[in-house]
Amino acid sequence: MGITLIKISSIYFAVGVAIGYYMSLVHDYALTPVHVHINLLGWTALTLAGILYHLFPSLGEAKLGKFHFWLHNAGLPIMMAGLYLSIVLESDQWVPVIATGASLTVLAVFLFVFNIFLNLKSE
Ligand code: HEM
Numbered sequence: 001m002g003i004t005l006i007k008i009s010s011i012y013f014a015v016g017v018a019i020g021y022y023m024s025l026v027h028d029y030a031l032t033p034v035h036v037h038i039n040l041l042g043w044t045a046l047t048l049a050g051i052l053y054h055l056f057p058s059l060g061e062a063k064l065g066k067f068h069f070w071l072h073n074a075g076l077p078i079m080m081a082g083l084y085l086s087i088v089l090e091s092d093q094w095v096p097v098i099a100t101g102a103s104l105t106v107l108a109v110f111l112f113v114f115n116i117f118l119n120l121k122s123e
């Protein structure tokens with residue numbers, strides 16, 4: 001699971017820097033919040049989680065690890081798609097989508113933290 005997570009996170013990295021590059025080219029920084037959270041919650045956080053799941057198999061094998069994996073990978077794309085659409089279409093109607101994605105992502109991070117405290121041991 002750790003390796004899969006690192007592969008997924010590298011896709012977030014590519015999308016995140018592409019948005020940063022696009023913003024620099026057109027001098028329009030409206031998409032900064034999308035750029036920031038794809039890079040930090042997608043690339044940085046998931047790469048670190050992937051490395052931890054690989055280094056400490058007890059974390060990745062735990063149910064909490066699996067729940068974190070699926071919730072994070074469901075919540076973040078929903079949150080980012082909603083945020084992107086609300087910025088590009090300048091509409092508040094996407095706020096419930098952002099909130100749903102954000103809630104799933106926050107829950108995922110809490111489960112990740114519980115997992116660290118319950119199941120991280122030197123192997
Ligand atoms: C070639 C790659 C990248 C480009 C071209 C790029 C470009 C940008 C641009 C144009 C902004 C908006 C600046 C503004 O509003 O004044 C920005 C903001 C930001 N970027 Fe990037 N970025 C890149 C990679 C990254 C990466 C890899 C990360 C994190 C892992 C990152 C984190 C941030 C953060 C946190 C902000 C917001 C800074 C603030 O709130 O002042 N960027 N980036």
Ligand code: HEM
Pocket residue numbers: 032033036037040041102103105106
């Ligand atoms: C699900 C979790 C998260 C939610 C719901 C969230 C939400 C938000 C919101 C509402 C803003 C203000 C956006 C604006 O002013 O337009 C923001 C800004 C920011 N957040 Fe998050 N955030 C989350 C996680 C994180 C994490 C984990 C990091 C870093 C590791 C982070 C880094 C930032 C940064 C750097 C900014 C400033 C961006 C800018 O300059 O536009 N956020 N976040």
